Structures are given as structure tokens and as C-alpha cells.
Amino acid sequence: MNPQELFECVTSLSCIVTQTSTGLIVGALLFLVAAGLTLIFGVLGVINFAHGSLYMLGAYMGLTAYRVFDSYFLAVIMAGLGVAIFSVLFERLFMRRVYNADVLMQLLVCYAFILILDDVVKLVWGAEFQSMGMPETFQLPPLFIGGGIVPVFYLVLMGVAALIAVVLWYVLKHTRTGKVVRAAAHNPTMTSALGLNTQLIYAGVFACGGLLAGMAGALAAPVRSMSPGMGFSILIESFIVTVIGGMGSVSGALVGALVIGMVRSFGSIGFPDFVEGLMFVAMVLILVLRPGGLMGRKHS
Amino acid sequence: MNNTGTLSKEVGIALVAILILAAIPLLTPSRLVTDFVIRLAAFGVFATSLNILIGYGGMVSFGHAMFFGGGAYAFGLLMQKAGVSIPLALLGAMVFCALLALVVGAICVRLKEIYFSFLTLAFAMLLYSIIQSWMSLTGGDQGLMGGIPRPVFMGIDLSNGQHLYWFACFLAVVCLLLMRLLMQSPFGYTLRMVRDNPERARFLGVDVWRTRLYAFVLAGAFAGVAGSIMALFVSAAYPEFAYWTMSGEAIFMILLGGLHVYIGPVVGAALLMMFNDVITRYTDLHGLALGIIVLIFALGFKRGITDFLLRFLRPASKKKETTQVTS
Numbered sequence: 001m002n003p004q005e006l007f008e009c010v011t012s013l014s015c016i017v018t019q020t021s022t023g024l025i026v027g028a029l030l031f032l033v034a035a036g037l038t039l040i041f042g043v044l045g046v047i048n049f050a051h052g053s054l055y056m057l058g059a060y061m062g063l064t065a066y067r068v069f070d071s072y073f074l075a076v077i078m079a080g081l082g083v084a085i086f087s088v089l090f091e092r093l094f095m096r097r098v099y100n101a102d103v104l105m106q107l108l109v110c111y112a113f114i115l116i117l118d119d120v121v122k123l124v125w126g127a128e129f130q131s132m133g134m135p136e137t138f139q140l141p142p143l144f145i146g147g148g149i150v151p152v153f154y155l156v157l158m159g160v161a162a163l164i165a166v167v168l169w170y171v172l173k174h175t176r177t178g179k180v181v182r183a184a185a186h187n188p189t190m191t192s193a194l195g196l197n198t199q200l201i202y203a204g205v206f207a208c209g210g211l212l213a214g215m216a217g218a219l220a221a222p223v224r225s226m227s228p229g230m231g232f233s234i235l236i237e238s239f240i241v242t243v244i245g246g247m248g249s250v251s252g253a254l255v256g257a258l259v260i261g262m263v264r265s266f267g268s269i270g271f272p273d274f275v276e277g278l279m280f281v282a283m284v285l286i287l288v289l290r291p292g293g294l295m296g297r298k299h300s
Numbered sequence: 301m302n303n304t305g306t307l308s309k310e311v312g313i314a315l316v317a318i319l320i321l322a323a324i325p326l327l328t329p330s331r332l333v334t335d336f337v338i339r340l341a342a343f344g345v346f347a348t349s350l351n352i353l354i355g356y357g358g359m360v361s362f363g364h365a366m367f368f369g370g371g372a373y374a375f376g377l378l379m380q381k382a383g384v385s386i387p388l389a390l391l392g393a394m395v396f397c398a399l400l401a402l403v404v405g406a407i408c409v410r411l412k413e414i415y416f417s418f419l420t421l422a423f424a425m426l427l428y429s430i431i432q433s434w435m436s437l438t439g440g441d442q443g444l445m446g447g448i449p450r451p452v453f454m455g456i457d458l459s460n461g462q463h464l465y466w467f468a469c470f471l472a473v474v475c476l477l478l479m480r481l482l483m484q485s486p487f488g489y490t491l492r493m494v495r496d497n498p499e500r501a502r503f504l505g506v507d508v509w510r511t512r513l514y515a516f517v518l519a520g521a522f523a524g525v526a527g528s529i530m531a532l533f534v535s536a537a538y539p540e541f542a543y544w545t546m547s548g549e550a551i552f553m554i555l556l557g558g559l560h561v562y563i564g565p566v567v568g569a570a571l572l573m574m575f576n577d578v579i580t581r582y583t584d585l586h587g588l589a590l591g592i593i594v595l596i597f598a599l600g601f602k603r604g605i606t607d608f609l610l611r612f613l614r615p616a617s618k619k620k621e622t623t624q625v626t627s
Contacts, residue, residue: 041414046414047414047417047418094595094599097599098598098599102360103360103413103414103417104354104360104551104555105598105599107360107362107417107551108551108552108555108594108597108598109594109595109598109599111548111551111552111591111594112590112591112592112594112595112598113591114591115587115588115590115591115594116587116588116591116592116595118587119585119586119587119588119591120588122585123585123588232544236421236422236425239418239421239422240422243415243418243419243422247415273433274429274430274433276425276426276429276433277426277429277430277433280422280423280425280426280429281426283422284407284423287407287419288407291410291411
């Protein structure tokens with residue numbers, strides 16, 4: 001615990017720049033994972049408790065693809081698609097059976113998958129920590145902005161995350177697909193009565209959530225180390241993000257992700273041993289003040 | 301309802317249970333069996349306390365491990381640092397967990413289903429991160445080591461394996477009896493009403509928030525005793541006690557044993573412990589095997605063993621009565 005250092009940091013421009021860029025990068029990756037989680041919740045009304053494991057799967061698939069094809073771009077695409085395919089199978093074969101069941105059953109099916117996937121990753125990729133390393137294309141000297149250090153790769157990641165956020169926003173708000181998905185979220189019975197295939201929409205939303213989580217996993221691979229069990233910590237973080245933002249709201253996920261990114265980044269200066277705890281404190285504070293989350297609807 | 305009748309019946313069953321448990325070490329000298337029963341005492345009470353929330357209250361808490369871990373640490377720290385007697389430390393652990401549950405519950409119980417599940421989970425992980433980072437008090441990752449002293453009280457010497465076994469059994473049966481009586485009391489029936497139809501309960505003048513909160517506090521306090529039993533048994537406390545997988549296993553114990561029969565969670569705890577013991581003997585892939593078993597139960601049976609048996613054993617005409625009495 002060292003609040004003094006935090007105070008010194010926020011009075012120095014270079015420290016602010018460095019920490020803000022770290023916060024943004026954490027927030028960008030969290031947004032991608034949380035967006036999938038909140039989308040699935042918003043449309044299907046289920047929490048995909050195994051969502052963090054999809055992120056883990058993406059990271060490891062990306063690692064393998066990168067080692068085989070030696071292309072970071074290809075690795076991210078393949079991880080996204082691979083996890084999307086896995087998500088559809090997961091939804092069709094397992095989750096579909098517990099949509100109308102107790103929350104307990106949904107939690108348990110996902111709990112089972114967290115346990116299974118952690119061990120599968122251990123079997124395939126080994127139990128020890130792994131890392132991808134920085135792709136050669138991005139091994140450039142860092143930029144200096146206002147005295148703060150910002151690695152080039154951070155800017156690339158932020159750009160990619162921003163691009164995905166814009167695409168997601170455009171598809172949801174301005175395309176027919178987006179309208180259908182929002183209609184299914186609002187009233188599934190009416191949607192299917194109108195002749196739209198809700199089953200297909202559900203599978204599609206799961207695929208989209210998996211795609212985002214898988215890509216996030218692969219995008220994070222150069223800057224984070226991988227281990228079985230990494231899925232659970234990102235699940236907790238992205239859950240906090242969705243709750244802070246308001247569950248089911250994609251724009252809320254963006255706001256929540258940036259809040260948590262900053263809390264993590266600046267918190268690690270002042271309270272290095274208690275960063276995890278700080279996130280929960282932030283969540284509790286926001287929930288007490290606004291029970292529906294920052295961008296949430298009142299009745300939720 | 302015949303209250304005195306149920307009371308003497310429940311107490312009778314508890315006495316018989318104590319006698320049977322007390323006789324087990326006389327029948328078999330194996331440490332394996334007595335150790336299993338002591339662990340079962342801890343997990344049985346833990347799962348049953350969670351079932352107050354899930355089975356009776358309809359609140360799927362995914363953070364109940366915070367009270368198991370919290371109780372274990374409170375008990376261990378009271379014994380190690382304050383050097384109090386064992387009954388006082390037990391009481392202290394219960395009070396600590398009840399207060400913790402009061403604070404956490406006050407925030408959580410007004411939330412619906414999945415929000416409740418995840419918020420309790422988040423609080424449990426907060427406690428877990430506090431335990432991990434407060435090195436000077438809790439020993440961090442290493443756990444509360446150095447052994448928990450076991451001073452003799454009322455002629456009971458818990459460093460003696462035999463005494464520890466009897467004490468754990470006695471404590472567990474008393475806790476199970478108390479929880480049973482509470483669930484058969486008017487409070488228990490109010491809780492069921494709140495679970496089944498909160499709107500109607502509110503309409504009838506029940507304070508829904510308060511009923512749920514009391515259940516949360518009770519469940520937390522009893523989970524604290526369960527954690528204390530575990531701390532006594534392993535003579536330490538570990539951060540894993542408060543980790544989320546502990547909550548997950550407790551929920552699975554309930555599902556495995558059945559959530560509509562009072563003793564179901566205890567049966568489930570015994571079954572899961574046996575699964576675990578067998579699985580770890582044959583494979584390192586403990587999660588994979590357990591995950592598949594969880595899937596089979598969640599998607600295949602959709603109900604626990606005791607519910608399943610009950611359906612076979614009881615004739616159809618009595619079914620209505622059993623749901624009234626037990627659910």
C-alpha cells in the first residue's frame with residue numbers, strides 16, 4: 001500500500017501517459033471479452049459462465065496458429081474463427097438444453113466446461129506458463145508522448161479494439177441483422193411468431209461472443225503470459241465490467257472496461273498487492289449508487 | 301403443524317446419528333474411515349448451510365466459500381493470535397461470519413437470480429484476494445501455517461484423534477439439527493414462501509429483503525462452523541478454502557445429493573468426496589473427470605440422488621405430502 005506514490009504519479013505527466021496507455025490497453029481487451037458476455041446475456045438471458053475459458057482457448061489457439069504460420073494477423077483471425085466454431089457447438093450441444101432450466105443448471109454446465117477446458121489446455125499445451133513473444137512487425141522502439149513511454153503495439157491493439165467496437169455498434173444499430181437480434185433480445189416469442197429463426201439467432205450470438213473472446217485472447221497473447229486457469233480471472237474481470245456498465249448493454253461494457261482498465265493501471269501504482277480487491281471495491285461502490293449499472297436499464 | 305412432535309422426532313434422529321457415528325471407530329480401526337467422516341462433517345455442514353439459500357431460499361449463491369474460508373481463518377487466528385479456548389473461537393468464527401454475511405447480504409439479497417450469483421462470487425473473490433495479500437496476518441499463499449493450538453477444554457483433548465473425531469461428529473450433528481429446526485420453524489416456511497412467490501409474500505406483509513437477509517446470515521454463520529471444523533482437522537487454513545471452486549463444489553454436492561431432501565447435501569458431499577478420492581488416485585486430470593460427471597448430472601439426471609430415490613420409494617399418493625414436508 002503506497003498512496004503517496006499514486007499521488008506523485010498523478011502529478012507527473014509522463015507517469016499519467018504511461019499509466020493511461022496501460023489502462024487503455026487493459027480496457028480494450030476487457031471490452032472485447034465483456035462485449036461478448038453482455039451480448040449473450042442481453043439476447044439469451046443467460047450468463048455464459050464459461051466465457052473466460054473461450055478467451056483462454058483463443059489465446060492458446062492463437063499461439064499455435066502463430067507458431068505454425070508465423071503470422072500474427074492470421075493467428076488472430078484463426079483464433080477468432082476457431083473459438084466461434086467451438087462456441088456454436090457448445091451452444092447447440094449443451095447450453096441450449098438449459099435455457100429454460102434453473103440458473104443453477106446453467107451455472108453447473110458452465111462450471112463443468114471451465115473444469116474440462118482447463119484440463120484440456122493442460123493436456124494439449126502443458127501446465128506451465130507460455131508466451132507468444134512480440135511479433136517481429138511490432139518490435140519497434142516505443143513512442144515517447146509527454147515523457148511517457150507508449151509501445152507501438154499498444155496503439156495497434158487500441159486501434160483494433162476501437163475498430164471492432166465501431167463495427168459491432170454499426171451492425172447492432174444500423175443493419176437488419178442488428179434489428180433482428182435486438183428484437184429477439186426484447187421479445188423472443190414475438191420474434192419467432194414473426195417467422196424469424198430464434199434458434200439460429202441464438203447460435204449466431206454465441207458465435208459472435210466466441211469470436212470476440214477468441215480474438216481478444218489472441219490479441220492479448222504478445223503482452224500477457226498464458227496458463228490454464230487464466231480464463232477464470234478474465235471472467236471475473238469481464239463480469240465486473242458488464243455489471244458496472246449495465247448488463248446487456250454493449251456501450252456499457254465499453255465504459256465499464258475503460259473504468260476497470262484505469263482502476264487496474266493506476267491502482268497498481270498505489271496499491272500493488274490489492275489491485276484485484278480495488279476492482280471489487282469499484283464494483284460495489286457503483287452498484288450501491290446505481291444498482292442497474294452506469295448505462296443499464298432501470299428495471300434490470 | 302405439530303411442533304413438539306417434530307422436535308422430539310428430529311432430536312431423536314440426531315441422537316441416533318451421534319450414536320452410530322460414535323460406534324464407527326469401534327467397528328473399524330482404519331484412520332481412512334474416521335478422517336473421511338471428519339471431512340464429511342465439515343463439507344456436509346457447509347453444503348447444508350448453502351442449501352438454506354439454494355433449496356429453501358431460491359438464491360443461488362456462488363460465493364458461499366467466503367464463509368467457509370472466513371470461518372476457517374477467523375477460528376485459526378483466534379486460536380493462534382488470541383489464544384482463546386476452542387468453544388470461544390468457534391463462537392467467534394460464527395459471529396465473524398454472521399457479521400460478514402450481514403454486510404455482504406445487505407447488498408446482495410435484493411438482486412435477482414444471476415446478479416445475486418455473480419455478486420456473491422465477486423465478494424468471495426474479494427475476500428480471497430484480501431487473504432492472499434494480507435501476508436502479515438494470514439500468511440498469504442502459504443496459508444495459516446504453524447498449526448492451530450488445541451488446548452484441552454471440558455476434558456476434551458482435540459490433539460487426540462479419537463476426541464477430534466467425536467467432537468467433529470457432535471458439532472456437525474448439532475449444526476444439522478439446528479438448521480433442520482430453523483427450516484421447520486415458521487421462519488423456514490416464510491423463506492419457502494418468499495422463494496416460491498415473493499410478490500405474494502410481500503402482499504401478505506412479509507419483509508422479503510429481511511427474510512432473505514436472515515437466511516443469508518444464518519447460512520453464513522453455519523458455513524463458518526464448517527470452516528472451523530476443517531481448520532481443526534488440517535490444523536491450518538488455506539486461501540483455497542475461500543476460492544470460487546470451493547463454492548462450485550458445494551453447489552455440485554447439493555445437486556448430486558438432491559436439494560429437496562434435507563439430508564441430500566450431506567449425501568452429495570459424501571458422494572463427491574468419494575468421487576474425488578477415486579479420481580485423484582487414478583488420474584491427474586481431476587477437472588476433466590469431475591467436469592464430465594457434473595455434465596452428466598446437470599444434463600442427464602437433472603435431480604439429485606435422494607430426490608431420485610425418493611421418487612422410486614414413495615408411492616404416488618404420498619408424493620404430495622413429501623413435497624410439502626421436505627421442499
